[in-house]
Amino acid sequence: MLLHGCGAITPAPPVARAADAGPELPARTGHVVDEADVLTAEQAQALSHRLAEAEARTHHQVVVVTVCGFDGETIGGYSRWLANAWGIGRKFYNDGVVILVAPVQRQVRIEVGFGLEKALTDAEAVMILYRDVIPRFRAGDWNGGIDAAVTSILREIS
Template sequence: MRCQKAILFLLIILSYISSSCTTQETESQNQSIELASSDSKARKFPKPIGYINDFENVFTDEQEQELTKLLTGYNQETTNAIAVITVSSIEPYSDFDQYALEISEEWGVGEKGKDNGLTILFSKKLQRIRISTGLGTERILTNEVCQRIIDHTIVPKLKEGKFFEGISSGLVELIEQWKQTDNHVTI
């Protein structure tokens, strides 16, 4: 009888250990599925390559270098960061503005804690442009200021097919506006 109880006890323990390992294995599989789905979310957006991310090939190499020089100098002077992104597609998104907000968030332009980043997303093919700002930036470069720069500085040049000139002059105006406001902020 004792032998039967001991065997039964061992079978119960083995059964418990076996089911426990299966549960852990399933949890492990679930974690890798979650990681894979998280990775696939990140893959919705192209990987950032610098200040100028010309995935639509709108700019010449010389134009990219000139824009990079402008944005690098501004970042070194102020720590504020600006990224320019050109895309020909926003798939799987259908809303350009939502895509712009989420790619800006995903890329994390600007310094953490300062939220001093700004992203210009432009698509020649889709004929759309959006400026997204970090929380710290939007206190200075409000939606109204950004929209005015888009409407009065950038879009007129884009309509003429002068993509570099439109983005470049928009960047210069954004930087000037940012500097003027930064200089007038009192602590």
């Protein structure tokens, strides 16, 4: 399945960068960055509002990012690079979470900052993916899968 936001017409030209500069990242425009265009504007806005409210309440920052590719990286390397480059979470607490969705590659990852690993372990993150997210994605329900991930993550870290 080709998605509209992932270059169904023509891909964007590559950007020249230094070899050690890391992957090209989307611009951070808020709590939800939907580069793959899998959410409607209303869904993205509602999710962004929900994540902003949760951050105000818990001080833990959660962002959702959809991308069309990893620019030569693995999903794990890309998500860590993204979290660090964007400064997700508070600097001295390292308490951010990135939900990274790559629909074309059929991959999804929950990247948890070290400061939240007791509240949201790697095992819990994987369980959220297999229990809440992947079944919805397989049914074509991108918003439902992302929303379920956010619900489960906020429950664990609140």
